[in-house]
Amino acid sequence: MKPLDFKVNGFLFSGISAGIKKDGKRDLGLIYSEIPAQVAGLFTTNTVKAAPVQLDRERVKKGLCRAIIVNSGNANACTGSPGLRDARKVSSLVAKRLGIDEQLVFPSSTGVIGSRLPMNRIEEGIPRLVDQLSPGGWMNTVEAIMTTDTFPKVEVATCRIKGREVKLCGMVKGAGMIRPNLATMLSFLVTDARIEAPLLQRMLKKAAEMSYNRITIDGETSTNDTLLLLANGRADHATLNRMDRDAEVFQSMLSKVCQGLAQSVVKDGEGATKFVEILIRGAQNDEDAREAAYAVAHSPLVKTAFFGEDANWGRILCALGHSGVSIDPNRIDVFFDRAPVVKRGMGVGIQAEKKASRILKKRSFKVTVDLHRGKSQCSVFTTDLSLDYVKINASYRS
Amino acid sequence: MKPLDFKVNGFLFSGISAGIKKDGKRDLGLIYSEIPAQVAGLFTTNTVKAAPVQLDRERVKKGLCRAIIVNSGNANACTGSPGLRDARKVSSLVAKRLGIDEQLVFPSSTGVIGSRLPMNRIEEGIPRLVDQLSPGGWMNTVEAIMTTDTFPKVEVATCRIKGREVKLCGMVKGAGMIRPNLATMLSFLVTDARIEAPLLQRMLKKAAEMSYNRITIDGETSTNDTLLLLANGRADHATLNRMDRDAEVFQSMLSKVCQGLAQSVVKDGEGATKFVEILIRGAQNDEDAREAAYAVAHSPLVKTAFFGEDANWGRILCALGHSGVSIDPNRIDVFFDRAPVVKRGMGVGIQAEKKASRILKKRSFKVTVDLHRGKSQCSVFTTDLSLDYVKINASYRS
Numbered sequence: 001m002k003p004l005d006f007k008v009n010g011f012l013f014s015g016i017s018a019g020i021k022k023d024g025k026r027d028l029g030l031i032y033s034e035i036p037a038q039v040a041g042l043f044t045t046n047t048v049k050a051a052p053v054q055l056d057r058e059r060v061k062k063g064l065c066r067a068i069i070v071n072s073g074n075a076n077a078c079t080g081s082p083g084l085r086d087a088r089k090v091s092s093l094v095a096k097r098l099g100i101d102e103q104l105v106f107p108s109s110t111g112v113i114g115s116r117l118p119m120n121r122i123e124e125g126i127p128r129l130v131d132q133l134s135p136g137g138w139m140n141t142v143e144a145i146m147t148t149d150t151f152p153k154v155e156v157a158t159c160r161i162k163g164r165e166v167k168l169c170g171m172v173k174g175a176g177m178i179r180p181n182l183a184t185m186l187s188f189l190v191t192d193a194r195i196e197a198p199l200l201q202r203m204l205k206k207a208a209e210m211s212y213n214r215i216t217i218d219g220e221t222s223t224n225d226t227l228l229l230l231a232n233g234r235a236d237h238a239t240l241n242r243m244d245r246d247a248e249v250f251q252s253m254l255s256k257v258c259q260g261l262a263q264s265v266v267k268d269g270e271g272a273t274k275f276v277e278i279l280i281r282g283a284q285n286d287e288d289a290r291e292a293a294y295a296v297a298h299s300p301l302v303k304t305a306f307f308g309e310d311a312n313w314g315r316i317l318c319a320l321g322h323s324g325v326s327i328d329p330n331r332i333d334v335f336f337d338r339a340p341v342v343k344r345g346m347g348v349g350i351q352a353e354k355k356a357s358r359i360l361k362k363r364s365f366k367v368t369v370d371l372h373r374g375k376s377q378c379s380v381f382t383t384d385l386s387l388d389y390v391k392i393n394a395s396y397r398s
Numbered sequence: 399m400k401p402l403d404f405k406v407n408g409f410l411f412s413g414i415s416a417g418i419k420k421d422g423k424r425d426l427g428l429i430y431s432e433i434p435a436q437v438a439g440l441f442t443t444n445t446v447k448a449a450p451v452q453l454d455r456e457r458v459k460k461g462l463c464r465a466i467i468v469n470s471g472n473a474n475a476c477t478g479s480p481g482l483r484d485a486r487k488v489s490s491l492v493a494k495r496l497g498i499d500e501q502l503v504f505p506s507s508t509g510v511i512g513s514r515l516p517m518n519r520i521e522e523g524i525p526r527l528v529d530q531l532s533p534g535g536w537m538n539t540v541e542a543i544m545t546t547d548t549f550p551k552v553e554v555a556t557c558r559i560k561g562r563e564v565k566l567c568g569m570v571k572g573a574g575m576i577r578p579n580l581a582t583m584l585s586f587l588v589t590d591a592r593i594e595a596p597l598l599q600r601m602l603k604k605a606a607e608m609s610y611n612r613i614t615i616d617g618e619t620s621t622n623d624t625l626l627l628l629a630n631g632r633a634d635h636a637t638l639n640r641m642d643r644d645a646e647v648f649q650s651m652l653s654k655v656c657q658g659l660a661q662s663v664v665k666d667g668e669g670a671t672k673f674v675e676i677l678i679r680g681a682q683n684d685e686d687a688r689e690a691a692y693a694v695a696h697s698p699l700v701k702t703a704f705f706g707e708d709a710n711w712g713r714i715l716c717a718l719g720h721s722g723v724s725i726d727p728n729r730i731d732v733f734f735d736r737a738p739v740v741k742r743g744m745g746v747g748i749q750a751e752k753k754a755s756r757i758l759k760k761r762s763f764k765v766t767v768d769l770h771r772g773k774s775q776c777s778v779f780t781t782d783l784s785l786d787y788v789k790i791n792a793s794y795r796s
Contacts, residue, residue: 048719048727048743078715080728080744113712114745221720223712300698300783301791308792314511314621317476321446322619329446330478345446346478347512385698387788393699394706394785 005136006156008167009192009234010034012133015140018125020073020111020118028125029144030094031068031188032133036104037232039065040201042208044225050077051087052107053224059103063197065230066104068188069094069129071122072147072173074111077223086117093123097130108226110147110173110186138169145173145186148392153264155257161246162237166193170257174265185212187227187261193250194233196241203251204229211258215266215381216297229254266381271388274306275364279379282371288325289378292371295323303385311356313341316369331372337365403534404554406565407590407632408432410531413538416523418471418509418516426523427542428492429466429586430531434502435630437463438599440606442623448475449485450505451622457501461595463628464502466586467492467527469520470545470571472509475621484515491521495528506624508545508571508584536567543571543584546790551662553655559644560635564591568655572663583610585625585659591648592631594639601649602627609656613664613779614695627652664779669786672704673762677777680769686723687776690769693721701783709754711739714767729770735763 011033018028041060043053059065069090076083087107095102109117132140142152153172158165172187195203208227233239240247267275278297283289296302299319305312313334320327334342336356341348359365409431416426439458441451457463467488474481485505493500507515530538540550551570556563570585593601606625631637638645665673676695681687694700697717703710711732718725732740734754739746757763 046716046719047725048715075712078712078727078740078743078745080742113716221716223716223719300787304788304791307788310792314473314476317446318444318511318619318621321444321621327445329476342476344478345476347476385788387785387792389698390702390705390783390785390788393702394708 004139006167006169007135008169008190010232011190012135013137013141014129014132014134015137015142015144016125016129016132018071019121020071026140026144027071027073028122028129029070029141030129030133031141031190031230032098033066033190033230033232035232035234036064036066037230038063038195038197038200040197040204040229042204042227044221044223046221046223046225048078048223050075050109050224051079051083052076052109053226054084055087055091056106056108056226056228059106062103064104065106065228066100067094067098068106068108068228070108070145070186071117072110072145074109074115074117075113075224076109076117078114079116082116086119089119090117090122093126097126106228108186110145110224113223138171142171145171147173148270149173150268153261153268155260157253157257159249159253161193161235161240161249164235164237166235166237166250167191168193168253168257170261172261172265174268185222185225185265187212189229189254189257191229191231192234193231194235194237194239195231195247195250196239199241199243199247200229200231202243203247203254206251207255207258210255211262214379215262216294263381266383269383270392271386272383273386274384276306276382276384277366277379278382279366279368279377280371281368281377282373283376283378284326284374286376286378289376292320292323292325292369293378293380295319295325296367296369297380297382300385303383306360306384307386309357309360311336311341311353311360313347316367317342317345320369326373327371328373333370333372335368336360402537404565404567405533406567406588408630409588410533411535411539412527412530412532413535413540413542414523414527414530416469417519418469424538424542425469425471426520426527427468427539428527428531429539429588429628430496431464431588431628431630433630433632434462434464435628436461436593436595436598438595438602438627440602440625442619442621444619444621444623446476446621448473448507448622449477449481450474450507451624452482453485453489454504454506454624454626457504460501462502463504463626464498465492465496466504466506466626468506468543468584469515470508470543472507472513472515473511473622474507474515476512477514480514484517487517488515488520491524495524504626506584508543508622511621536569540569543569545571546668547571548666551659551666553658555651555655557647557651559591559633559638559647562633562635564633564635564648565589566591566651566655568659570659570663572666583620583623583663585610587627587652587655589627589629590632591629592633592635592637593629593645593648594637597639597641597645598627598629600641601645601652604649605653605656608653609660612777613660614692661779664781667781668790669784670781671784672782674704674780674782675764675777676780677764677766677775678769679766679775680771681774681776682724682772684774684776687774690718690721690723690767691776691778693717693723694765694767695778695780698783701781704758704782705784707755707758709734709739709751709758711745714765715740715743718767725769725771731768731770733766734758
């Protein structure tokens with residue numbers, strides 16, 4: 001349910017084609033809050049950070065934001081101090097046009113690494129972008145952040161806090177866990193809830209932990225990953241500033257929306273033909289569960305077997321074996337959906353494998369591994385490694 | 399120079415088709431030393447270890463070996479205690495036929511994971527295998543260990559120690575850094591040098607560190623990796639037991655042979671169209687240099703760019719950025735062969751990229767990254783990630 005007339009009080013959106021992308025599609029977007037909003041942000045852990053990420057990481061510390069200006073087609077990464085100047089310039093141009101403080105404008109970029117932003121096009125585009133702002137314009141903003149995404153990814157939700165209706169609208173662009181050429185994951189969420197920035201940050205972190213930090217396409221982390229959550233308080237309930245029952249209601253909505261967005265990123269993974277949940281059970285601790293899940297989810301051999309619809313459980317055991325996680329191979333059980341394929345480290349026979357092969361023919365399935373070492377578990381969502389992944393990534397710039 | 403009439407004193411070889419592989423190719427090999435040889439061994443670090451690896455790890459501790467019995471087509475991995483019994487049975491059958499101590503026979507397997515060995519075929523094959531032993535039979539043994547390898551990989555060398563001619567013959571099977579279905583890397587080396595087992599082990603470790611531990615196809619480690627070096631002393635020079643000048647002569651030959659074998663594994667990587675050296679310079683320490691080199695060599699996006707012959711240096715910086723290694727993005731230089739593409743973290747322009755693209759069209763090239771943080775360096779050899787890699791690994795068992 002993504003009603004196109006969904007509106008979040010006090011937020012305006014727009015998205016235009018400014019000529020940054022070669023194909024003439026929308027490539028410049030704006031999200032604007034009529035009043036200063038509390039803001040929370042999470043950014044790439046890559047040491048190589050794009051210029052706008054460097055800027056936003058500083059600005060988010062003050063906890064206030066009024067506008068996000070975002071472009072696709074150019075990542076403004078590996079552009080040195082000139083790139084940082086460009087990012088500042090973009091935010092000051094937007095601030096001037098909107099008549100707001102430059103420090104409250106957060107720039108964001110995704111696209112080719114290593115090229116300077118086409119500043120004249122962005123400068124030309126900003127007046128149009130501001131003129132077109134509207135409460136229902138968020139589909140245009142979503143389009144403006146898409147790169148190799150094959151469909152726009154949005155989630156909306158409502159909840160009640162202290163008797164008031166509270167709205168949340170989120171969008172994401174992904175396509176690969178990373179697209180260094182196109183950069184990767186940008187996600188922007190806006191709500192009219194009234195939540196103080198420190199709590200908002202805590203909530204965003206928790207939501208990300210269960211969503212964006214639980215997906216992987218190819219194990220890479222881009223230079224531009226940005227996740228921003230704005231809360232402008234227009235729902236007008238008493239301010240939330242600690243993790244009470246009302247805050248839990250919002251947290252639950254936020255986590256669910258982030259999970260929906262994150263899973264849509266995997267479903268639209270580059271060249272993906274399969275959507276796979278990897279669940280590790282019975283790990284000694286959470287860290288082990290997570291490491292083991294990623295070892296399986298990142299294994300090129302496991303992923304090519306998924307693509308080939310081959311119930312090749314040996315590759316899963318092998319990936320677990322070199323994950324660095326303490327395991328006892330002779331205790332491991334593996335299931336494809338509910339069908340057992342490995343019991344105590346050994347295959348359960350050709351009939352079971354045939355059944356498992358039928359499960360692998362589905363678009364979406366679940367691999368469960370029980371390590372029988374403890375009580376921790378972790379699940380991650382991933383894709384197969386397909387011929388199209390290679391084609392897309394081998395030929396992108398040409 | 400791999401003269402087919404090369405012989406190592408006191409070693410006999412054979413290789414036959416025992417019907418383990420479906421295609422009727424050679425799949426059972428034997429290496430035999432007429433007298434007990436000193437032995438050194440290195441095995442997979444994967445926690446999931448195939449049955450023969452478990453056995454050999456124990457037997458190598460005694461430092462003596464007379465025979466290696468190896469099969470392809472079946473890895474005898476994830477086969478539990480029945481698999482371990484099978485591996486013991488194979489070695490005892492060979493020992494009986496040769497009239498030697500079972501503890502001096504090292505079994506080795508490569509192939510499909512999770513299936514029991516076809517014991518009757520192996521039992522039937524062993525008498526023929528022993529009958530066909532000959533000093534020049536090593537090409538048959540090499541064939542018997544091949545799986546998806548497209549060419550046999552052997553290296554031979556001679557050196558002089560204390561006035562005596564010493565010979566070394568090495569063979570390897572690879573194809574991927576791992577083939578959990580076909581298992582991975584098996585390498586056997588025999589020499590008539592007279593070297594005591596502890597020193598031999600030290601030498602093998604050093605040689606592997608600069609060869610087998612410096613290559614990667616897809617970053618995976620199989621359940622069956624085995625590297626064995628036998629020295630039977632037939633060259634009859636005074637025994638080497640410490641790292642003196644004579645030992646250095648042998649070490650140098652051994653390292654060179656292992657490097658040749660290791661690089662041939664990369665060149666024959668699954669679906670590989672490129673052979674690439676990744677050299678990291680200017681790292682703060684050896685560990686950082688190694689981590690950074692592997693981060694670049696394992697990146698699916700870097701590897702697909704190589705396949706696409708796209709001088710996409712942004713992906714290299716991005717991989718370095720999420721390697722966990724301490725870097726300053728603004729100090730990094732990158733070269734393709736001798737052509738600079740990145741200076742101080744920024745691209746050097748479109749002309750340089752065009753030149754770099756021409757370099758990427760070559761079958762073999764070198765990527766040099768200077769981190770400008772210290773004096774350590776490390777180089778690893780890898781391949782691209784091609785459409786054929788996916789095809790081979792998606793369809794292997796079908």
